[in-house]
Amino acid sequence: MTATRYERLERISGWDSAKVADARAIVIGCGALGNEVAKNLALVGWGTIILVDFDHIEESNLSRSVFFREADAGLPKAAVLAGRVMELNPGCRAIGLVGDVSEVVSEGMVARSDVLIGCVDNVQARLVLNRLAGKAGRPFLDGGLSAWQGTASVFCDPAGPCYACGLDAQDLRELSLRRSCPSYAARVVARGGVPTTPTISSTVGAEIANLALKWVHGHRTAPSFPLSKQMRWDQAFNKFWKVDLPRNPDCYGHPSPIVPNNEPVISWNQSWTEILTNCRNRFGTELTVQLPHPLVVDETSDGVGVVQVTGNESWLERTPQSMGLPCWTWLNLDAPEESFVVELQGSPDEFSVFREVRV
Numbered sequence: 001m002t003a004t005r006y007e008r009l010e011r012i013s014g015w016d017s018a019k020v021a022d023a024r025a026i027v028i029g030c031g032a033l034g035n036e037v038a039k040n041l042a043l044v045g046w047g048t049i050i051l052v053d054f055d056h057i058e059e060s061n062l063s064r065s066v067f068f069r070e071a072d073a074g075l076p077k078a079a080v081l082a083g084r085v086m087e088l089n090p091g092c093r094a095i096g097l098v099g100d101v102s103e104v105v106s107e108g109m110v111a112r113s114d115v116l117i118g119c120v121d122n123v124q125a126r127l128v129l130n131r132l133a134g135k136a137g138r139p140f141l142d143g144g145l146s147a148w149q150g151t152a153s154v155f156c157d158p159a160g161p162c163y164a165c166g167l168d169a170q171d172l173r174e175l176s177l178r179r180s181c182p183s184y185a186a187r188v189v190a191r192g193g194v195p196t197t198p199t200i201s202s203t204v205g206a207e208i209a210n211l212a213l214k215w216v217h218g219h220r221t222a223p224s225f226p227l228s229k230q231m232r233w234d235q236a237f238n239k240f241w242k243v244d245l246p247r248n249p250d251c252y253g254h255p256s257p258i259v260p261n262n263e264p265v266i267s268w269n270q271s272w273t274e275i276l277t278n279c280r281n282r283f284g285t286e287l288t289v290q291l292p293h294p295l296v297v298d299e300t301s302d303g304v305g306v307v308q309v310t311g312n313e314s315w316l317e318r319t320p321q322s323m324g325l326p327c328w329t330w331l332n333l334d335a336p337e338e339s340f341v342v343e344l345q346g347s348p349d350e351f352s353v354f355r356e357v358r359v
Helices: 003-010 017-022 032-043 059-063 077-088 107-111 123-136 169-180 182-190 198-216 272-283
Strands: 024-028 048-053 093-098 115-118 140-145 149-155 229-234 239-244 261-267 288-295 306-309 330-334 339-345
Touching: 003 017, 017 198, 024 032, 032 048, 032 077, 032 140, 032 198, 048 077, 077 093, 107 123, 115 123, 115 198, 123 140, 123 149, 123 169, 140 198, 149 198, 198 229, 261 272, 272 288, 272 306, 272 330
Parallel strands: 024 048, 024 115, 048 093, 115 140, 261 339
Antiparallel strands: 140 149, 149 229, 229 239, 288 306, 288 330, 330 339
16 A cells, blocks of 8 residues: 555644554444444554454444445344455454454453454443453543434543443443343343434544544543543534543442463463463462353353363363463463463464554
8 A cells, every 4th residue: 555545644743654554453343333433443544453243234234334235234243344444445454353242352452452442332341341451451442322422431541430430320230130131131132222323423433533543643641632531422412522430439340450470371272281280380289260251161061151270170171262262361360379360372363463462
């Protein structure tokens, strides 16, 4: 791609196309808002975008999602969006991950990115993103939509508010129901998502992309970068305003940045036997490995996922990779008197551009 493509952008004072071309973002949610964020990042030459969604394209998406076509009905949103982003700008690398964010994105992936962008429509998904970004020490840029209203929130100060700090009693009730009541969760899915317009999606998507650009250009302090703020739009009444996000000292889900131990070096494609042996040689023979989410490991488990590895399991010759854990997963090691965090090294070829943890 010639430099002429970005010539108008280069006229902007302080613009650095090299920084943009080297930038990495993870965008969770590939519906209306995810389409707009991806479009804007691709147009300015953003280097790498990981696009994540478990859902498939429906006809109702076509009125709000700029990249989807009638022929795409039934196809995975993330895979289709990744392909269309690279059609829009062949110089942009897009990777589509089809699945639930808690199962296909790891803290290590977020740590190797510049920003984590949320384009989701529920509390539970935002809490997962809040945890991933907070532990990896990356900014969480969250977009929200309703019919005529939209929000763009910035969470990136470990000592400041996180997403969970602002949850009220109704949010917590909904979250509890989603986790404990399958029939309630099914009704939520059946409602078919949040009704919204393409205009508010465009508005919020533009601001989220603008915030990401400010971050990679180094404009990371107020007032240029609205730390711990939420921008709000009401297009029905032509209003825009900004509010401070709350810091709850009693927040139950406040994440803190973590730096995993460099030793021992354990691999994504090592057996659990090897991983346990290496970790116990380093940290003590009584430790157990805590998994990031429940894993169904074999047909004898009756669909019940395991949450830890103790060394007594029948499947210890399997690897984290074969069990579906994403690359660069962070494992919690619980010893009798202390806990540790280690990272599973190794990644597939499509992640080769991710060289090191961002600083």
